[in-house]
Amino acid sequence: MEIGAKEIELIVREVLAGIESRGPKLSYIPAQSDNGVFERVEDAIGAAHTAQREWVEHYRVEDRRRIIEAIRMTAKSHAKTLAKLVWEETGMGRFEDKIQKHMAVIEKTPGVECLTTDAISGDEGLMIEEYAPFGVIGAITPSTNPTETIINNTISMIAGGNAVVFNVHPGAKKCCAHCLKLLHQAIVENGGPANLITMQKEPTMEAVTKMTSDPRIRLMVGTGGMPMVNALLRSGKKTIGAGAGNPPVIVDDSADVSLAAREIYRGASFDNNILCLAEKEVFVMEKAADELVNNLVKEGAYLLNPMELNEILKFAMIEKNGSCEVNKKWVGKDAGLFLEAIGVSGHKDVRLLICETDRNHPFVMVEQLMPILPIVRLRTFEECVESAVAAESGNRHTASMFSRNVENMTRFGKVIETTIFTKNGSTLKGVGIGGEGHTTMTIAGPTGEGLTCARSFTRRRRCMLAEGGLRII
Incomplete structure (x- = not known):
C-alpha cells in the first residue's frame, strides 16, 4: 500500500x-x-x-x-x-x-x-x-x-x-x-x-x-x-x-447495543474499511455479545462461521518471518468478493463480514483495511481495556467505546491515549463525518x-x- x-x-x-x-x-x-x-x-x-x-x-x-x-x-x-x-x-x-x-x-x-x-x-x-x-x-x-x-x-x-x-x-x-x-x-x-x-x-x-x-x-x-x-x-x-492505526472498539455491559451495532456497522463498512480511523476490531463484554452480533447481522453484516473464517484467512493474510501481513491484493475489496472467493454466492451486496475470534487472532492484531470485523468476547471490562490497548499497538490513532458508564469511558480514554476517541458513535464522527469538528485526512498522532x-x-x-x-x- x-x-x-x-x-x-x-x-x-x-x-x-x-x-x-x-x-x-x-x-x-x-x-x-x-x-x-x-x-x-x-x-x-x-x-x-x-x-x-x-x-x-x-x-x-x-x-x-x-x-x-x-x-x-x-x-x-x-x-x-x-x-x-x-x-x-x-x-x-x-x-x-x-x-x-x-x-x-x-x-x-x-x-x-x-x-x-x-x-x-x-x-x-x-x-x-x-x-x-x-x-x-x-x-x-x-x-x-x-x-x-x-x-x-x-x-x-x-x-x-x-x-x-x-x-x-x-x-x-x-x-x-x-x-x-x-x-x-x-x-x-x-x-x-x-x-x-x-x-x-x-x-x-x-x-x-x-x-x-x-x-x-x-x-x-x-x-x-x-x-x-x-x-x-x-x-x-x-x-x-x-x-497507521488499528482502532479498537469496546462495548461494555451498560451500552445501548442496538446503537452500538448500527454505528459500528456504518463505520466498519464505510469505503470497505480503508480509513485508518475505521473500527477494526471489537471487544465486547460477554453479557452484551450475543445481542451485539445479532444486531450487526440485522444491520446487514454477514456472520462467518469458523470454517469460512479460516478459508478467508488463508488468502487475506500472508505469513512472513513468523508473523502475518496483509495481502495487499485484497485491501479495500468488497465483502462479497471475499465470499465468492470461498464459494459462498448470493451475497454480492454485503458490505461487512463479521467473525468471532480470540484476542490474538491476526484479524485483531494486524491493521487489515478490509471489510472484515473480528469480535472478541471477554468477561470483564478490565479484560476489554487490556486487549484493546494491545491491539491498538501504541499507534495512538483512534479508539471508540459504547457505554452509559462515564467512569468506564474515562478509564479507557486515559489508558488508550489515542488522538481520536469517540463515545457512542462511529469513528467517522471523529473526523467530522456525521459529527462536530473539522475534517482532515492527515491525522498526526506520531508527531502530536x-x-x-x-x-x-x-x-x-x-x-x-x-x-x-x-x-x-
Missing part, C-alpha cells in the same frame, strides 16, 4: 550521507508545467519555491480566503468524477462512500479562519503572535485517500501561506494528477500564482530522496504507513507524520499535531512593539 520500509531506509541513508550538498541550486529556473504537474521533481520544487514567495509577498490573507473558496467550488463540482477515478484506478473501496469523503474534506477542511492572532498590551509595549508559513512543504500522500488528501492538504497548507510539492502514491498517480490540475487551474483562474501546488508526473523513490534533501523544502508531511513516517522523522527535516488544519502547517512568530507603543490608557 504505502512506501516500503526498506525503500524508505535507503532514502534516509542517502540523505544522512550528505546528499544535501548535491541538491539543486536556489537559482535554478524550473521548466513549464502542465497545470502544476512536472516531469522532474527538481522543477516542481523550484516552481513551488517561486510561487510561495509570490504568495506571501503579494497576496493578502483575504486573497487566500477567496482562492480557497474557489478551490472548494471546483472540487465540489468534480467530486463524483474524482471519486470514480479513485475507485477505478486503485480498485479499493466503494464509489458512493468516496463521494462522501470528498465532500467532507471540501466542506469541512478549515481555511484561514483558524489562523488567529494573540495579543498582549501592557506598560512595556504591544506583543502579537501570529501563525506564519514554513515555506515549501513536501507532502507524501497515500493510495487509500489519494485525491481526498490532496484537496485537504492543499486547503490547509496554502491557507497557512505555504506552497506544496506532492509525492503521490504510484497506485493513484493518474487520479492525483487530474485532481491537482483541477485545483491548480482554480488557483490561477482566480488570480493566484501558478505552481502553488505541484507534483512530479511519475512518482519515484528518487523524487522522495530529493524532496527530503532539498533545502527549499522546509517541512515534510507524510500521510500513510508508519515505516514512511518513521523514516521521514529520521531524515533531518521537520516532519508532521500521520501514521493531531487532526491537522492550516495552523498545523505554520510557525508561531512573535512581533514586539516596545516602550508602551500604541497604548491609549
